[in-house]
Amino acid sequence: MKTTSRKKVRRNIGGNKAPLKTVRGLPTNLSGLIASDAVRLIDLTQTLSPEFPTIALPPEMGQCRPFRMEEISRYDERGPGWYWNNVSFGEHSGTHFDAPIHWISGRDLPNNSVDTLPIKHFIAPANVIDCSKDATADADFLLTVGHVKAWEKRHGRIAAGSWVLMRTDWSKRKEPVAYQNFDETGQHTPGPDPECVRFLVQERDVLGFGTETIGTDAGQAAHFAPPYPCHYYMHGAGKYGLQCLCNLDRLPATEALIVAAPLKILKGSGSPLRVFAIAPAGRNDDSSGGA
Amino acid sequence: MSQAVKRPKQKNPMLRTRQPTLPPAARSRVALGLTAAAARGRLELQVCLDCAVVQYPPREICRACLSHRLAWRPQSGRGELISETTLRNAQELFFRERLPWRVGNVRLDAGVNVMAFLHEKVAAAPCRVHVEAALDRAGQAVLLAVPEQGRPLLSDDPQLRETTCDPRARKILVTDGKSAIGQAVTRALAAAGADLIWIGEAEPWKKAAGSEALHELPQAVPIALDVTDGRSVRELAGEIGGKVDILVNTNNCHRAFSIAARRGVETAQLEMDVNYFGLLRLAQEFAPVLKARAADGTASAIAWVNVLSIFALANYPPHGTYSASQAAALSLSHALRAELGATGVRVINLFPGPIDDEWDQLEMPPKLSPASLASAVVEALKGSVEDVYPGDVAQDWLARHLDNPKALERELREEGR
Numbered sequence: 194m195k196t197t198s199r200k201k202v203r204r205n206i207g208g209n210k211a212p213l214k215t216v217r218g219l220p221t222n223l224s225g226l227i228a229s230d231a232v233r234l235i236d237l238t239q240t241l242s243p244e245f246p247t248i249a250l251p252p253e254m255g256q257c258r259p260f261r262m263e264e265i266s267r268y269d270e271r272g273p274g275w276y277w278n279n280v281s282f283g284e285h286s287g288t289h290f291d292a293p294i295h296w297i298s299g300r301d302l303p304n305n306s307v308d309t310l311p312i313k314h315f316i317a318p319a320n321v322i323d324c325s326k327d328a329t330a331d332a333d334f335l336l337t338v339g340h341v342k343a344w345e346k347r348h349g350r351i352a353a354g355s356w357v358l359m360r361t362d363w364s365k366r367k368e369p370v371a372y373q374n375f376d377e378t379g380q381h382t383p384g385p386d387p388e389c390v391r392f393l394v395q396e397r398d399v400l401g402f403g404t405e406t407i408g409t410d411a412g413q414a415a416h417f418a419p420p421y422p423c424h425y426y427m428h429g430a431g432k433y434g435l436q437c438l439c440n441l442d443r444l445p446a447t448e449a450l451i452v453a454a455p456l457k458i459l460k461g462s463g464s465p466l467r468v469f470a471i472a473p474a475g476r477n478d479d480s481s482g483g484a
Numbered sequence: 485m486s487q488a489v490k491r492p493k494q495k496n497p498m499l500r501t502r503q504p505t506l507p508p509a510a511r512s513r514v515a516l517g518l519t520a521a522a523a524r525g526r527l528e529l530q531v532c533l534d535c536a537v538v539q540y541p542p543r544e545i546c547r548a549c550l551s552h553r554l555a556w557r558p559q560s561g562r563g564e565l566i567s568e569t570t571l572r573n574a575q576e577l578f579f580r581e582r583l584p585w586r587v588g589n590v591r592l593d594a595g596v597n598v599m600a601f602l603h604e605k606v607a608a609a610p611c612r613v614h615v616e617a618a619l620d621r622a623g624q625a626v627l628l629a630v631p632e633q634g635r636p637l638l639s640d641d642p643q644l645r646e647t648t649c650d651p652r653a654r655k656i657l658v659t660d661g662k663s664a665i666g667q668a669v670t671r672a673l674a675a676a677g678a679d680l681i682w683i684g685e686a687e688p689w690k691k692a693a694g695s696e697a698l699h700e701l702p703q704a705v706p707i708a709l710d711v712t713d714g715r716s717v718r719e720l721a722g723e724i725g726g727k728v729d730i731l732v733n734t735n736n737c738h739r740a741f742s743i744a745a746r747r748g749v750e751t752a753q754l755e756m757d758v759n760y761f762g763l764l765r766l767a768q769e770f771a772p773v774l775k776a777r778a779a780d781g782t783a784s785a786i787a788w789v790n791v792l793s794i795f796a797l798a799n800y801p802p803h804g805t806y807s808a809s810q811a812a813a814l815s816l817s818h819a820l821r822a823e824l825g826a827t828g829v830r831v832i833n834l835f836p837g838p839i840d841d842e843w844d845q846l847e848m849p850p851k852l853s854p855a856s857l858a859s860a861v862v863e864a865l866k867g868s869v870e871d872v873y874p875g876d877v878a879q880d881w882l883a884r885h886l887d888n889p890k891a892l893e894r895e896l897r898e899e900g901r
Contacts, residue, residue, distance in 0.1 A: 243713040246689055253739070255750055263714055373689035 230474050235449070237438045237468040239364065241280075241287040245437075246369045248285060248407050249380070257283030260465075287465040290455035291401075291409065291424070291434030295462040298429030305431065307461040314433070315454035317400045318355040319470065320348070321444045328361035328383040332374055333413055335386040341393070348446045353398040356435070356451050359385065363405040364439035374412065384411025387422035394430045401433030403451075405441060409434040438468060448473055491653045491679055492783045504778035504827040505577040509622035515542040517556045522617035522625035523870040527561045529594065530554040540596035561615040563592035565629060568602060568609045578621070582643055590615055590629055600627040603644055605636040618647040618868035621828035623821070638868060647868040649787035649830055652677035654729040659684045659709060659766060662692035664841055665791060666734040668858035673732070674703045676862045679783070682724060684709030684735075686716075711735045711762030712754075721769035726777065731770055732789040732861060735762050738843040742804045752805035759809040760816060763790065767820050771829075778827035787830045789861055790817050794835045794878045797885045798892045821870070832864050837877025850876050 226232060239245060247259045260282040266272025285291070293299030294306045304310060322344050327334040336359055345351060361383050366372040374381045384404065385393075393399045402409050402423055409423040419425045427434060435453055449472040456464035511519065514530075521528035530539040532546040533553040545552045568588035574580045586602040590613055600615050606629055613629040618638065620626045628644055630636060639650040651673050658673070660666040661683025670681050681703045685695070687710065699706055707724070710716045737758035739751050746752070770788075777785035795803060796810035814833065821831035838844035840851040852875040860874035873882045884892045 243710070243715055246687075249687075249690060255748075256754065258750070258754075259712075261713060369687075370689045375689055375691065 227471075232471050233474050235440050235443050235470040235472060237440050237444075237451070237470055238288045238466075239437050239439050241282065241465055244369065245287055246373050246407060247283065249373065249375070257285050259283070260286050282465060284458065284461055284463045284465075288437040288439070288468055289435075289463050289465045290453055290468075291428065291436070291463045292455065292461065293428040293431050293433070294460070295434070296421075296424045296428035298425050299431065302431050305428075306458075307455040307464055308457045308459050310433075310455070312454075314354075314400060316450055316452050318352065318447070319358050319403075319444060319449045319451045320344075320351050320355055321358045321360050321441055321446050321449070323360045323442075323446070324383060325360055325362040325442065328363060332381040332383065333411065334361075334383040335411060336384070336389050337386050338389050338392045341389060344446075351393070351397045351399060354400050356401055356403055356453075357393055357397075357399050358403040358435070358438065358441055358444070358451075359383070359405070360441035360444075361405050362442060364437070364441070373407065378413075379415070380407075380412030382406040382408075382412035384409065384414055385423050386411075387417050387419065387426070390422045390426045394426050394432060399432060401435060402427055403435030403438050405436075405438050407437060409436050434463075435468060444470055445472055492781055495781065501777065502779040502781075504621075504775075504784075505581060506622040506826075506828055507578040507620045507624070507626075508576060509624050511624055512542070514544060515625075517542055518617060518625040519619070519623070521556060521558075522619050522868070524873070525617075525867060525869040527559045527615065527617040527627075528556040529559050529596065531557040538592070538594040538596050540592075540598050559592070559594055561592070562632065563590045563594075563598075563613060563615055565589070565602070565606065565609040565611050565613045566591050566597075582646075585643060588613075588629060590627075598627050600629040601644060603628060603630045603636060603638070604641045605631050607631070616868075618644070619830070619870060621646055621830075623825050623830065623870070637866065639866065649730065649832070649865045650676075651730060651862060651865050653679050653783050654786070655680045655682075655727050655783070656730040656732060657682045657684065657724065657728045657770075658732045658734055659711060659762075660735040661685055661698065661704070661706065662690075662695055663734060663736065664694070664854040665736065665839065665857055667692075667694050667698050668854035669732055669734055669791075669861050670698060670701065670704060672855070672858035672862045674701050676866070678703055680705060682707050682728075684711075684720075686710035686712075711765055712757045714765050717765045717769045721773065725770055725773035728770065728774065729777075729783055729785050730787045730789065730865065731766065731774070732791070733763060733766060734791050735759070736791060736793070737809070738793075738803070738806050738841075740803050740806065740843050740846070742802050746805070752809070755806050755809040756812065759806075760812040763813050763816055763820075767816070767823075771820065771824055774829050775824060775827040778829050785829055787832060787865060788820065788824060789832045789834065789864070791834050791836070791857070791861070792817070794837045794873065794881045796835060797881060798889065798896055800896055830870065832870055832872065834860055834864065834872045834874060835878050835882070836860070836873075837875050837881065852877075 241260045243260055247257045262278045262280045265277045265279055267276045292307045293302050299305050324336055410421045414421045449470040451470055453468045455466045458464055530542055532551050533555055534551040535549040537548040565588045571585040572583055579585055588600055588602045590598050590600050606613055612632040614632045616628050617625050618628050638648045639645040656673055656678050658666050658670050658681055661670055662685050670683055673681055682705050685706050698704055709720050735758050737755045739755055774785040792814055793810045795807035796814040799807040817831055817833055824831055836852045836857050838847040838851045840853050857874055860872055864872045873879055
């Protein structure tokens with residue numbers, strides 16, 4: 194698909210079936226759009242549960258608290274007519290959003306915490322780069338500039354202000370051991386290489402980078418230069434991260450809008466959130482997004 | 485090795501599960517001195533500090549000189565069985581269910597006569613015997629006589645077995661089977677004849693050295709258990725709670741920080757979540773089912789073991805927040821003991837000093853090996869105790885604590901330990 198046709202689709206997200214009336218580009222019947230068959234909504238969120246793995250650091254370091262739930266009452270003597278829970282979790286547990294303040298490189302940027310981010314960033318287009326075959330073959334697979342440029346030849350140039358989502362099908366690893374994939378040398382999960390992150394930040398000015406794995410960086414990224422390049426470069430430039438996403442295999446390579454609005458936590462560095470995509474209907478699970 | 489206990493037949497589900505009965509538990513406050521010593525596996529009797537006469541039964545003033553200065557002192561227990569009888573009738577339900585019951589009158593070399601339960605290996609009176617203090621199912625001290633030479637196992641005697649929690653033929657849950665201590669405890673229990681050992685494993689993606697080899701043990705059954713997750717504990721209790729005879733709580737989150745060495749409370753919360761709330765979650769889910777099975781045949785629910793730390797007695801400032809979590813767990817264990825004790829399920833606490841592991845790396849020896857600690861767990865179950873202080877450091881701390889807790893606090897401030 195060429196860049197021009199992609200732009201056309203962007204203006205008319207409903208696709209060809211049901212052209213929408215627009216006023217200065219905005220559909221007049223936005224609610225009707227969601228209810229219609231013109232678009233489909235895709236949940237990209239893992240269920241927050243106590244069993245879902247959290248990032249693992251050496252035990253003497255501070256730890257991200259896993260999701261936990263304690264009952265307040267369940268139609269019992271503690272509250273006869275109602276059921277509710279107290280929950281606790283680290284900001285970076287489950288499917289979650291990383292704000293620039295998360296990393297030391299982004300600590301002095303303006304509006305760098307989840308309570309101050311521009312709300313318009315919470316809805317943005319997605320470019321989905323399918324690395325599932327590579328990641329299946331090599332758990333330490335790294336996305337490079339070459340892969341991204343090859344993808345752009347097929348799907349068009351990555352637009353400024355859009356998400357780049359790295360599809361690896363890692364979320365299909367339902368067993369926590371396979372999902373985390375640790376051995377005695379640490380974690381082995383795919384991610385971007387440092388040069389690729391720099392390219393996406395400096396040459397493409399993306400909104401952020403999203404993955405299906407526990408972090409936006411590769412499992413071995415502690416040994417890269419700089420360590421954790423996706424965190425370092427993205428957050429240093431005011432970009433965001435999304436991790437522990439799922440259902441990326443159900444997204445088209447382009448044309449989907451991502452809704453990702455983190456909780457408004459005072460000085461929060463990130464938060465678990467419900468992430469979903471709005472994609473044109475009539476396009477089945479797209480496997481044509483390969484790099 | 486105990487020959488008396490074989491793997492019991494599977495339970496007949498048509499029959500009502502028997503309800504536990506307890507031996508008479510009432511004791512005067514002064515008589516609880518006997519229990520206090522028995523809880524640590526010692527026979528102590530009162531000795532007059534003025535005239536050195538040994539006293540029995542416990543009393544307020546000396547039977548010889550009327551001095552009130554009586555102090556509990558360890559006794560050898562050696563003596564002569566001078567007469568015996570076998571009870572064939574009893575009003576107390578506990579004894580009524582267990583008759584006949586052999587008791588004897590022993591003249592201790594220390595100069596007092598005591599009534600003692602007789603081990604079946606004790607010959608007919610008169611003969612030399614060794615009197616020990618044990619805890620009965622009510623948790624109170626009773627005196628037992630065993631042959632003076634060649635001490636038999638208490639669990640070889642069908643009546644006195646009930647003063648123990650012998651792991652033979654029992655089904656046991658080791659709540660953390662990944663730690664070095666949990667692994668050593670599992671191996672020791674298997675060697676002691678446990679029928680089945682569930683080994684709890686949290687965060688399966690964090691592999692623990694030795695886990696795979698442990699899974700090879702024929703008795704070992706790995707199961708998912710994270711004591712920081714109420715749902716995990718609840719689901720496991722639903723799955724296996726009705727079969728657990730002994731629960732060994734090996735969960736222990738040890739982070740070696742003083743107050744000043746760690747900013748914030750996150751690490752202290754983790755310690756508290758595992759060491760205190762973990763015990764509470766386990767207790768809420770497993771104690772009810774243990775209580776319900778406290779008289780369920782020869783392999784009934786019988787014991788709950790907590791592997792605590794000697795830092796529970798007095799705060800070790802370099803590990804200040806960990807010590808506090810241990811103190812909290814110790815306090816809660818007393819509540820658990822009160823609740824389980826009503827049905828005869830015993831709560832045993834172990835208070836080891838520094839362990840030879842990564843968190844006590846900077847502590848000076850002597851340090852307790854996980855295998856030694858595991859042996860102490862098994863010995864505690866085979867014996868008749870509630871509180872165990874394994875190793876030299878624990879014994880030293882205990883002695884100083886009993887002598888003068890304030891002095892120990894000041895010493896720990898100055899010297900570490």
